[in-house]
Amino acid sequence: MFVRVNxxxxxxxxxxxxxxxxxxxxxxxLTPGDLIPSVRELSKELAVNPNTxxxxxxxxxNDEIVESARGVGLAVRQGAAKTCxxxxxxxxxxxxxxxxxxxxxxGLSSEQVEKLVGEELRKLIKARPSELNSGDES
Amino acid sequence: MFVRVNxxxxxxxxxxxxxxxxxxxxxxxLTPGDLIPSVRELSKELAVNPNTxxxxxxxxxNDEIVESARGVGLAVRQGAAKTCxxxxxxxxxxxxxxxxxxxxxxGLSSEQVEKLVGEELRKLIKARPSELNSGDES
Amino acid sequence: MFVRVNxxxxxxxxxxxxxxxxxxxxxxxLTPGDLIPSVRELSKELAVNPNTxxxxxxxxxNDEIVESARGVGLAVRQGAAKTCxxxxxxxxxxxxxxxxxxxxxxGLSSEQVEKLVGEELRKLIKARPSELNSGDES
Amino acid sequence: MFVRVNxxxxxxxxxxxxxxxxxxxxxxxLTPGDLIPSVRELSKELAVNPNTxxxxxxxxxNDEIVESARGVGLAVRQGAAKTCxxxxxxxxxxxxxxxxxxxxxxGLSSEQVEKLVGEELRKLIKARPSELNSGDES
DNA sequence: GTGGTCTAGACCACC
DNA sequence: GTGGTCTAGACCACG
Numbered sequence: 383m384f385v386r387v388n389x390x391x392x393x394x395x396x397x398x399x400x401x402x403x404x405x406x407x408x409x410x411x412l413t414p415g416d417l418i419p420s421v422r423e424l425s426k427e428l429a430v431n432p433n434t435x436x437x438x439x440x441x442x443x444n445d446e447i448v449e450s451a452r453g454v455g456l457a458v459r460q461g462a463a464k465t466c467x468x469x470x471x472x473x474x475x476x477x478x479x480x481x482x483x484x485x486x487x488x489g490l491s492s493e494q495v496e497k498l499v500g501e502e503l504r505k506l507i508k509a510r511p512s513e514l515n516s517g518d519e520s
Numbered sequence: 521m522f523v524r525v526n527x528x529x530x531x532x533x534x535x536x537x538x539x540x541x542x543x544x545x546x547x548x549x550l551t552p553g554d555l556i557p558s559v560r561e562l563s564k565e566l567a568v569n570p571n572t573x574x575x576x577x578x579x580x581x582n583d584e585i586v587e588s589a590r591g592v593g594l595a596v597r598q599g600a601a602k603t604c605x606x607x608x609x610x611x612x613x614x615x616x617x618x619x620x621x622x623x624x625x626x627g628l629s630s631e632q633v634e635k636l637v638g639e640e641l642r643k644l645i646k647a648r649p650s651e652l653n654s655g656d657e658s
Numbered sequence: 659m660f661v662r663v664n665x666x667x668x669x670x671x672x673x674x675x676x677x678x679x680x681x682x683x684x685x686x687x688l689t690p691g692d693l694i695p696s697v698r699e700l701s702k703e704l705a706v707n708p709n710t711x712x713x714x715x716x717x718x719x720n721d722e723i724v725e726s727a728r729g730v731g732l733a734v735r736q737g738a739a740k741t742c743x744x745x746x747x748x749x750x751x752x753x754x755x756x757x758x759x760x761x762x763x764x765g766l767s768s769e770q771v772e773k774l775v776g777e778e779l780r781k782l783i784k785a786r787p788s789e790l791n792s793g794d795e796s
Numbered sequence: 797m798f799v800r801v802n803x804x805x806x807x808x809x810x811x812x813x814x815x816x817x818x819x820x821x822x823x824x825x826l827t828p829g830d831l832i833p834s835v836r837e838l839s840k841e842l843a844v845n846p847n848t849x850x851x852x853x854x855x856x857x858n859d860e861i862v863e864s865a866r867g868v869g870l871a872v873r874q875g876a877a878k879t880c881x882x883x884x885x886x887x888x889x890x891x892x893x894x895x896x897x898x899x900x901x902x903g904l905s906s907e908q909v910e911k912l913v914g915e916e917l918r919k920l921i922k923a924r925p926s927e928l929n930s931g932d933e934s
Numbered sequence: 935g936t937g938g939t940c941t942a943g944a945c946c947a948c949c
Numbered sequence: 950g951t952g953g954t955c956t957a958g959a960c961c962a963c964g
Contacts, residue, residue, distance in 0.1 A: 453964035472625045481619035485612045489547045507630045685903045750899045757895035761888045784907045867949030
């Protein structure tokens with residue numbers, strides 16, 4: 383299954399779920415017409431309350447990623463992949479920009495920031511050598 | 521004044537205050553013996569609840585950045601600059617690592633992440649040309 | 659075929675089916691004695707659960723629009739046209755009144771409502787020039 | 797108070813609340829900077845569960861009508877009036893268009909629809925003579 | 935079986 | 950005091 387939640391990192395569980403579904407769509411792991419796991423199923427699998435999953439799914443409907451197929455379940459909408467890639471891109475960019483701004487606000491020079499980013503990036507690439515290439519950004 | 525807070529960005533106000541004081545010390549804008557603004561003064565200036573400022577100052581005392589000069593106020597401690605630079609460095613690194621990890625978790629390839637970071641970094645450097653060089657990192 | 663359903667617009671599918679059969683009778687597209695499509699036939703054509711069609715047909719029997727012709731199917735009853743026209747009229751009126759009430763509840767003035775209704779009405783008439791005149795209202 | 801809910805008309809309570817707050821902003825009854833009633837307060841007044849109010853308020857935040865002032869409450873955002881008038885207008889229009897489309901789909905001629913709308917409109921205006929003029933539509 | 939709404943109540947962080 | 954998150958469980962309409 384494509385969803386994994388961490389209940390202890392402060393990020394709301396419903397948010398983690400919604401985001402991971404979006405990323406799965408962005409990657410093509412879910413394609414238009416696919417049904418996403420039922421609320422009850424996923425809530426059992428993740429051992430969280432069904433309402434929490436329902437809340438994540440509600441957000442996916444608000445964002446027009448998914449639509450309700452009456453009495454059947456929730457299906458990925460046409461064109462969702464594009465939306466999801468855009469969301470993902472935007473989201474990652476925003477997080478990155480925030481981190482960089484914080485570094486500058488902390489009083490570091492651009493050289494210091496550049497050096498620090500490079501170091502952390504290299505560490506992470508070394509730690510995750512097996513990254514599969516995924517959907518390109520819009 | 522060296523403190524500016526944003527009440528609507530989700531970051532706790534007391535946290536913003538404490539951090540900015542630390543950064544001011546790291547930069548040498550505050551040096552050992554300097555008094556930091558009184559709780560009432562700063563709370564008035566920032567239009568913030570005095571309890572919030574008090575909480576920030578409590579954290580600064582816990583972290584041994586400032587100490588109470590009885591009857592006078594709170595003064596920056598000897599050796600605080602070193603501590604603050606270490607805090608700053610550690611904090612910025614952690615934030616950066618988190619942002620990068622999130623980017624990978626979102627399914628981006630290392631090339632995509634590298635490109636994106638570079639873009640955002642260049643944007644920010646252009647937007648803030650007047651960065652003063654500040655204390656080097658431990 | 660005179661029935662078309664939209665599974666994603668929130669209106670119950672069985673309701674859409676029942677109503678459209680009634681409207682067909684009101685218009686004279688179905689006349690007393692005509693057999694309506696079998697449950698299995700219609701369910702296959704609409705790609706809908708047979709239970710859903712069955713439920714629609716049950717309502718039509720309750721409303722005395724159709725009756726079971728044993729071993730043959732369901733047939734439009736004598737006098738059904740009059741009933742259907744009445745249902746149609748009542749239903750349309752109720753929907754219209756609700757929409758208008760909502761507009762007032764939203765805080766619009768009667769002038770604003772009048773203007774808005776006129777605009778939408780003109781748009782629709784332009785978009786559907788080929789309306790056939792149908793049964794007059796009771 | 798500017799909110800009144802009807803728990804028996806099928807429309808979700810949280811939806812009624814969110815919409816009525818929007819309409820209050822559209823009308824200028826709430827202006828930017830105003831705090832909307834606290835979750836607990838409104839839930840007590842309407843005798844509904846606090847979570848239900850919270851859900852309505854969450855939607856208002858998603859729609860950028862309102863923003864959280866940390867520890868203080870939810871405040872109407874700058875520019876919300878414009879957004880709210882647009883939402884209101886769009887919403888009323890959509891409801892009206894649906895009702896009119898339904899009338900045509902039911903097989904009525906444009907003359908019949910026009911007549912029917914006129915009748916219902918006159919009835920309602922007579923029943924609500926004291927409509928105050930409110931914010932114009934964008 | 936599916937999702938949707940609502941209630942009741944706990945716990946948290948923040949001001 | 951404020952909102953935010955999560956749990957637990959009930960009830961409903963739909964297929």
